[in-house]
Amino acid sequence: xxxxxxxxxxxxxxxxxxxxxxxxxxxxxxxxxxxxxxxxxxxxxxxxxxxxxxxxxxxxxxxxxxxxxxxxxxxxxxxxxxxxxxxxxxxxxxxxxxxxxxxxxxxxxxxxxxxxxxxxxxxxxxxxxxxxxxxxxxxxxxxxxxxxxxx
Numbered sequence: 001x002x003x004x005x006x007x008x009x010x011x012x013x014x015x016x017x018x019x020x021x022x023x024x025x026x027x028x029x030x031x032x033x034x035x036x037x038x039x040x041x042x043x044x045x046x047x048x049x050x051x052x053x054x055x056x057x058x059x060x061x062x063x064x065x066x067x068x069x070x071x072x073x074x075x076x077x078x079x080x081x082x083x084x085x086x087x088x089x090x091x092x093x094x095x096x097x098x099x100x101x102x103x104x105x106x107x108x109x110x111x112x113x114x115x116x117x118x119x120x121x122x123x124x125x126x127x128x129x130x131x132x133x134x135x136x137x138x139x140x141x142x143x144x145x146x147x148x149x150x151x
Contacts, residue, residue: 001070001091002063009091010070017045022059022068025052029072032094056081064088074099076135083134099138100147110145117143 001007010016016033017040023029033050040047051068053059060081062068071078075093082090101117103110120126121143130136 001089002066003087003089005069005089007069010094011092013048013094014039014043014045016048016070017043018048019069020049020051020067022051022053022062022071024056024059024073025054027073033072060085060088076133076138079134079137114143114145 001010007015013033013036016036021033023033030050030052033048037047051059051062053062056073056077059068059071059073060077063071064085064087070091071081072094073081076099078090082088101113103113117126120129121140127136127139130139
């Protein structure tokens with residue numbers, strides 16, 4: 001959100017009803033907001049106005065330029081955006097989804113990549129990298145192959 005927006009932190013998607021929300025075109029955020037539309041109607045409120053953009057920078061710019069009231073994006077992308085745009089504020093984490101490396105299922109690199117990430121975690125390099133970029137709150141505890149989806 002913009003820092004001057006008087007709305008309280010968003011804790012429920014219904015708070016977005018009637019507001020313009022910028023998202024990345026084709027992202028999971030688009031489908032999340034589409035699934036929330038019936039809740040707006042049930043509450044007697046206008047639909048969420050979803051504004052899709054081709055990239056995260058344009059989506060964030062829409063917020064800064066008041067073409068959107070809120071933006072939904074990845075947590076680390078939002079942390080970076082807010083660090084670069086003092087007129088914006090981070091208000092809440094909607095749902096945590098971890099990020100990782102994508103390799104072919106049968107790739108011989110899978111064990112090597114997992115071992116490398118585990119070593120970076122063990123020697124503190126992983127934590128230093130996250131701290132440098134302001135993303136420590138997103139740290140994983142362990143390196144896993146095919147981790148389960150969060151509930």
